[in-house]
Amino acid sequence: xxxxxxxxxxxxxxxxxxxxxxxxxxxxxxxxxxxxxxxxxxxxxxxxxxxxxxxxxxxxxxxxxxxxxxxxxxxxxxxxxxxxxxxxxxxxxxxxxxxxxxxxxxxxxxxxxxxxxxxxxxxxxxxxxxxxxxxxxxxxxxxxxxxxxxxxxxxxxxxxxxxxxxxxxxxxxxxxxxxxxxxxxxxxxxxxxxxxxx
Amino acid sequence: xxxxxxxxxxxxxxxxxxxxxxxxxxxxxxxxxxxxxxxxxxxxxxxxxxxxxxxxxxxxxxxxxxxxxxxxxxxxxxxxxxxxxxxxxxxxxxxxxxxxxxxxxxxxxxxxxxxxxxxxxxxxxxxxxxxxxxxxxxxxxxxxxxxxxxxxxxxxxxxxxxxxxxxxxxxxxxxxxxxxxxxxxxxxxxxxxxxxxxxxxxxxxxxxxxxxxxxxxxxxxxxxxxxxxxxxxxxxxxxxxxxxxxxxxxxxxxxxxxxxxxxxxxxxxxxxxxxxxxxxxxxxxxxxxxxxxxxxxxxxxxxxxxxxxxxxxxxxxxxxxxxxxxxxxxxxxxxxxxxxxxxxxxxxxxxxxxxxxxxxxxxxxxxxxxxxxxxxxxxxxxxxxxxxxxxxxxxxxxxxxxxxxxxxxxxxxxxxxxxxxxxxxxxxxxxxxxxxxxxxxxxxxxxxxxxxxxxxxxxxxxxxxxxxxxxxxxxxxxxxxxxxxxxxxxxxxxxxxxxxxxxxxxxxxxxxxxxxxxxxxxxxxxxxxxxxxxxxxxxxxxxxxxxxxxxxxxxxxxxxxxxxxxxxxxxxxxxxxxxxxxxxxxxxxxxxxxxxxxxxxxxxxxxxxxxxxxxxxxxxx
Numbered sequence: 001x002x003x004x005x006x007x008x009x010x011x012x013x014x015x016x017x018x019x020x021x022x023x024x025x026x027x028x029x030x031x032x033x034x035x036x037x038x039x040x041x042x043x044x045x046x047x048x049x050x051x052x053x054x055x056x057x058x059x060x061x062x063x064x065x066x067x068x069x070x071x072x073x074x075x076x077x078x079x080x081x082x083x084x085x086x087x088x089x090x091x092x093x094x095x096x097x098x099x100x101x102x103x104x105x106x107x108x109x110x111x112x113x114x115x116x117x118x119x120x121x122x123x124x125x126x127x128x129x130x131x132x133x134x135x136x137x138x139x140x141x142x143x144x145x146x147x148x149x150x151x152x153x154x155x156x157x158x159x160x161x162x163x164x165x166x167x168x169x170x171x172x173x174x175x176x177x178x179x180x181x182x183x184x185x186x187x188x189x190x191x192x193x194x195x196x197x198x
Numbered sequence: 199x200x201x202x203x204x205x206x207x208x209x210x211x212x213x214x215x216x217x218x219x220x221x222x223x224x225x226x227x228x229x230x231x232x233x234x235x236x237x238x239x240x241x242x243x244x245x246x247x248x249x250x251x252x253x254x255x256x257x258x259x260x261x262x263x264x265x266x267x268x269x270x271x272x273x274x275x276x277x278x279x280x281x282x283x284x285x286x287x288x289x290x291x292x293x294x295x296x297x298x299x300x301x302x303x304x305x306x307x308x309x310x311x312x313x314x315x316x317x318x319x320x321x322x323x324x325x326x327x328x329x330x331x332x333x334x335x336x337x338x339x340x341x342x343x344x345x346x347x348x349x350x351x352x353x354x355x356x357x358x359x360x361x362x363x364x365x366x367x368x369x370x371x372x373x374x375x376x377x378x379x380x381x382x383x384x385x386x387x388x389x390x391x392x393x394x395x396x397x398x399x400x401x402x403x404x405x406x407x408x409x410x411x412x413x414x415x416x417x418x419x420x421x422x423x424x425x426x427x428x429x430x431x432x433x434x435x436x437x438x439x440x441x442x443x444x445x446x447x448x449x450x451x452x453x454x455x456x457x458x459x460x461x462x463x464x465x466x467x468x469x470x471x472x473x474x475x476x477x478x479x480x481x482x483x484x485x486x487x488x489x490x491x492x493x494x495x496x497x498x499x500x501x502x503x504x505x506x507x508x509x510x511x512x513x514x515x516x517x518x519x520x521x522x523x524x525x526x527x528x529x530x531x532x533x534x535x536x537x538x539x540x541x542x543x544x545x546x547x548x549x550x551x552x553x554x555x556x557x558x559x560x561x562x563x564x565x566x567x568x569x570x571x572x573x574x575x576x577x578x579x580x581x582x583x584x585x586x587x588x589x590x591x592x593x594x595x596x597x598x599x600x601x602x603x604x605x606x607x608x609x610x611x612x613x614x615x616x617x618x619x620x621x622x623x624x625x626x627x628x629x630x631x632x633x634x635x636x637x638x639x640x641x642x643x644x645x646x647x648x649x650x651x652x653x654x655x656x657x658x659x660x661x662x663x664x665x666x667x668x669x670x671x672x673x674x675x676x677x678x679x680x681x682x683x684x685x686x687x688x689x690x691x692x693x694x695x696x697x698x699x700x701x702x703x704x705x706x707x708x709x710x711x712x713x714x715x716x717x718x719x720x721x722x723x724x725x726x727x728x729x730x731x732x733x734x735x736x737x738x739x740x741x742x743x744x745x746x747x748x749x750x751x752x753x754x755x756x757x758x759x760x761x762x763x764x765x766x767x768x769x770x771x772x773x774x775x776x777x778x779x780x781x782x783x784x785x786x787x788x789x790x791x792x793x794x795x796x797x798x799x800x801x802x803x804x805x806x807x808x809x810x811x812x813x814x815x816x817x818x819x
Contacts, residue, residue, distance in 0.1 A: 085663065088419070088670025089348065094788020094796055096778060097351060097670065102785050126348015128668060161677065161789030161797055 044117040046108040048180035061113035067144040068112070068175060074167040077145025080138050084130070093149040093164040098126065102149045102163060106179030110150075112170065114178060115143040144170050217786070217800045219677070221684040222624045222655040226596055233600035233609075234590035234697060236578075237560065242695045244558035248642040250565075252493040253554050259758030263360040264304035264403045265637065266714075266755070268490050269554040272639035274756030277718040278764035279817060284720055284732045284742045287815045290765065291331050295810035297321065299781050300773020302636075303358035303403070304712070304753035305812060306366070307767075310760045311335060311380065313361060314812055317773065318347055318354035318371040322378060325812075328760045332814070336383030346372035346394050349668065350401070351419040351793070352775035353782060357635065358403040358753065363431060367411055369400035375413050375429055387434030391415070395668045397422045400485075405497075406431060407490040408527060414484025418502040418547065419793070421671030424482035424519075426499045428530060438530035442482030442501045442518050443468045449518060450530045457534045458584045459606040461515065471515040479665050480512065481505030482519040486549025486635050489567070490527060493554075494582060497527040498567060500549035503542050507629075508660040508673030510618045515540040520548045522569065524584060534584035538571045540607055543616045544597055544658070545629035546573040551637040553647065558695055559587050568694055570638055570649055572631025573608065575601060578694055590697050592690055593632025593651055594681040597625060616674070618660045626655040628678045629794065630708075630775055637753060639715040644735050646691045646700055648721045650709035653681035653688050654798055676794025686798065689713070689723060691738060701738035707802065710776050711768070712753035718764075724750020726772055727805035730813065746770040748809025749777055749802070763819050771810035772802070781808045 044059050067073040081087055089098030099107070108118045119139045122129030130139060145167055148154050153168035248254075249269030257275035266272045279287065295301060299317035306313040312325045312332065321339050325332040347354050350371060359368030365377040365386060373392020378385055391413065392398030397420025405412040411429040415422060424442040429435060440450035445466045457463055464470070469477055483502040490497055501523065504516035521537035539546045552567040557578070559566070567581045574595035578588045589601035598608035614625045626632075633651035640647050656678045663673030680686050687705030692698070707726035715721045719735040726749040732742040749772025759765050773781030778792040779799045789797030 082661070083664060085666055085669040085671070088663075088672050091791040091793075091796075092788050094785040094791025095783055096792040096796075098348060099783035100785035100788065100791065102788060105783075124344045126345050128348070155787075158787075161787070162675065163788050 044113050046114055046117060048178065059113060063140065064112045064175065067140050067170065068172045069169050070144065071169045073141050073144040074148045074169055077141035077143070078164070078167055080142050081145055084134060084142070086142065092162050101146050102155065104150060104179060110147060110177070110179035111175055112140070112143050112147055115146050116140055119143060147174070219679040219797065221680040222594065222626060222682055224682040226624045227594040227626050227682055228591070228596055228599060230591050233595065233598070234588070235600050235603050236588035236697060237603055240696050241558050241561045244561050245556070245563045247555055247557045247645040247695055249554055249640070250493050250556055253491060261304070261307045261755040261757045262362065263306070263406070264358040264753055265487065265489070265551070268407065268492050270487065270489055270551050270637065271553065272637060272712065272714050273641050274714060274716045276716055276756055276758055276764040279716060279720055279766070280718040281720060281734045281741055283817055286817050287732065287742055287744070287766070288818060289744070290814045290816045292814070293323070293325060293332065293812040295321070295323070295769070295771065295812065297771070297810045298808035299771065299810065300353040300355045300777055301752050301769035301771030301810050302355045302774060303769060304755050305767040305769065306359060306361050307755065307757040308361040308380070312767065313359060313366050313380070314769065315356050315359045315368045316810065317356055317771070318342060318350070320356055320368070320370045322359065322366060322368065324380065324383060338378050338383050338385070340370050340374065340376055342370040342372035342374065343394060346399055349394055349397050349417065349420055350399050351416070353773040353778050355401050355774055357401060360404055360406050362406040365431070367404050367406055369402060369404060369413060371399050371401065373398050373400050373415070375400070375404060375411060375434065377431070377434060389429055389434040389436065391427055397668055397671070402485045402487070405488040405490050407492065410437060410527060412488045412490065412497060412527070414488060414499065416483050416485035418481040418483040418485070418505055419670050419672050420668070421479035421505050421665050422481060422483055423478055424484055424502060426484045426488060426525070426530070428527065440525060440530040440532070442484065443472070443477040443480045445469050449532065450525070451532045454526065455532045455534070457536070459536065461540065461605065461607065462517070462535050462537065467515070467517040471517040473512060473514065476512050479505065479671060480516060480519065484549065486547065487551040487637065489552040489554065491554055491581065494565065495527065496533065496581070497525045498552045498581070499523045499525060500547070500552070500569070502547040502549050503545045506663050506671045506673040507545055508618070508663055509541065509543040509616055510660055511663070511673065516542065520546055522548055522552070524581065536579065536584045536586065536606060538575070538577070539573050544625060546571065546631060548572070550633060550635060553638065553640050554581065555640065555694070568647060570633050570651070572627065572633065573597065574627045574632040576692060576694070588697055592649060592692060592699065593653060593688070594626040594655060595632070597627070616658050616660050618662070621657050621659040621675070623657045624655055625658055626681060627652065628654040628656040629676055630654070634710065634775070636710055636751070637712040639713045639721070641715040641719070641735055643717060643719060645695070646693055646735070648713040648715050648735070649690045649692055650711055650713050650723050651688055651690060652686065652708040653683065654686055654708060655679055655681050656794060672793065675790055677789045678794050678798035680798060687725070689733070689738070691735070703733060703738045703740070708776050710751035710774050714754045714756050716756050722754045722756070722766055722768070724752065724754065724768055724770070726751065726777055726802060728770065728772070730768055744815070746813055747811050748772045749780070749806040751777060759816070761819070763816055766815045767812065769810070769812055772806050772808060777802065779803060780806060
């Protein structure tokens with residue numbers, strides 16, 4: 001069991017890897033600087049339910065940073081979104097054969113690494129698996145564009161009923177939320193721990 | 199005082215116009231009188247229009263196939279319900295389908311049992327009509343592959359099953375045809391015909407005749423290689439499969455093929471009317487109505503749109519898409535073909551219903567099929583030869599200036615041809631057609647056809663698209679809008695002999711349900727905002743309406759219950775292409791969503807929510 005990121009301690013416990021438990025749950029990420037180029041995103045969480053802990057954990061994939069605050073990434077992603085027929089199902093963010101991507105609902109998580117994992121693996125209700133078929137850097141660029149679709153800046157730039165034509169770069173702060181936490185004004189004493197990785 | 203009233207009156211209108219685009223101006227479309235054509239003047243004195251007994255036998259009070267009979271009349275000879283008493287119609291029972299997606303199926307009634315198939319996951323229910331409340335006899339869950347949901351162009355619908363020889367036969371979204379034993383509820387056979395990794399799904403209702411099950415694929419937006427197939431009714435074994443594009447050997451074109459028009463004559467036109475290899479991914483699915491003709495022993499198979507939508511990637515006539523074959527039911531070999539929309543540029547599938555009638559034309563009774571096409575024309579076709587006798591617009595049309603009855607081809611209006619990278623505006627009818635799949639009915643009493651249809655137009659821009667197997671192959675940016683007058687739907691009673699509408703009822707939303715007409719002279723249909731309605735078959739006057747739980751896009755039926763009384767059944771459950779904005783995860787802020795349909799349907803979520811319920815109505819007794 002070689003999880004690169006501090007993710008799910010329970011999994012490690014079940015696996016009986018005591019050393020990993022100690023290192024992974026209490027220490028810094030192991031070998032975080034050496035992710036594989038293609039597709040290996042083991043450990044990214046795509047459920048808000050995390051048995052054994054009392055809040056949702058988030059992961060911290062170092063590959064994400066390059067696609068944040070990056071206008072080229074979202075613009076290239078927009079182009080690729082059309083080239084690979086993503087737009088055939090998701091339209092210009094409004095959906096059709098596939099779900100819309102311009103609202104604040106993230107079935108499998110809205111952090112870039114989660115979107116990327118969805119693209120790599122596919123999802124059972126009709127999302128194809130693109131891992132190994134499209135260069136990984138392009139999957140990250142598409143992920144950035146997908147995340148951009150629901151940004152207030154992107155939506156505000158819409159001038160007619162074809163949205164998403166001027167995607168805003170993805171700011172770092174939106175990366176803190178997978179889309180499963182309550183709205184900012186919500187008073188709830190456990191929201192403060194959502195960001196926390198033990 | 200007057201000012202205040204004016205503001206109040208205009209307020210809802212202003213809110214409305216923010217979401218729904220303005221209707222296309224009246225002067226953008228052609229007049230019916232100017233573009234409708236026929237080979238001869240009407241001769242109603244030559245006889246009474248009706249389906250032949252072979253195709254429409256005496257009504258036994260059941261409803262064993264979605265089309266009611268092979269002639270596809272959807273006419274019920276029951277007359278307990280009349281224009282006078284229909285106001286007393288009450289729900290008898292309802293049944294939740296447990297699936298909140300578009301429900302397009304017709305309830306089937308055989309041997310005092312009702313059979314219903316849902317949208318994906320295509321669960322079949324059998325209800326015992328002999329007992330109070332119609333309890334469940336059995337249910338059958340075929341468990342289609344969940345991934346098939348991702349390649350269904352226009353919601354995960356199913357248009358129904360049919361009962362024949364002790365079997366309920368239906369298709370699943372992931373491309374299986376299944377026969378269930380109606381006594382036990384267990385599958386007798388399952389045949390996998392479609393491949394989801396080629397973009398193939400199945401949503402149509404099988405036609406069963408002569409011990410054969412006739413089916414076809416969906417996937418015209420996925421670059422499929424479209425086909426129709428015949429299976430042995432007892433074993434499920436594939437008897438033949440005829441493709442709708444490609445070499446003659448694959449299309450099952452041989453010595454018997456005698457198309458009427460010169461443009462359909464020649465070798466391997468299914469290859470040569472395409473750019474190299476484009477026919478292999480050229481669509482031409484068969485997701486609509488396959489009609490068996492017991493009188494002429496023929497099978498009429500409508501063919502869907504060519505792919506991709508971007509027509510600049512496929513110069514040529516794109517045979518044999520957007521047209522109709524007559525085939526030998528035993529071998530599948532083609533007898534004739536007629537192309538409604540050669541080189542279709544607007545997604546005008548040719549898969550709508552065929553109604554088989556004996557009709558007076560040019561002074562004598564002729565065997566015709568009436569087809570009400572997406573391209574806006576109602577065709578009367580002499581069905582032994584495939585000769586178009588008349589073609590008249592029944593909705594808004596400006597993509598063509600009529601059908602040239604010498605060549606059979608539409609007279610193209612260049613102004614509405616689509617362009618690469620340039621938006622062409624106010625194209626009529628819209629991509630889903632002046633009418634989509636939802637079937638009309640015909641009454642031999644009134645001799646009228648009751649057409650549930652749309653009044654919508656669109657803006658369209660072609661865009662380059664790559665073919666990636668298992669993903670959409672569309673290449674167009676579409677934004678739909680209301681047609682002239684702003685009413686998006688219409689129910690038209692059409693006289694096929696006189697070639698004109700007799701009456702029409704305007705509806706706010708496109709009519710996506712079928713119609714049924716009864717011997718009591720009552721027509722039933724449903725609306726997308728959830729009203730199930732009865733109108734007078736002779737006048738169109740509204741007689742009764744009932745609000746159901748969700749919009750209606752299903753096919754109503756009329757049957758005689760075990761107690762001898764007349765019942766009307768229909769499924770609610772909005773969805774389908776036009777209702778995806780409610781049933782699908784679709785955001786109304788993107789007008790291009792759901793292939794441009796959302797632009798004209800973004801207000802539907804204010805009127806209805808998703809649902810899925812069987813309703814059965816009768817008079818108090």
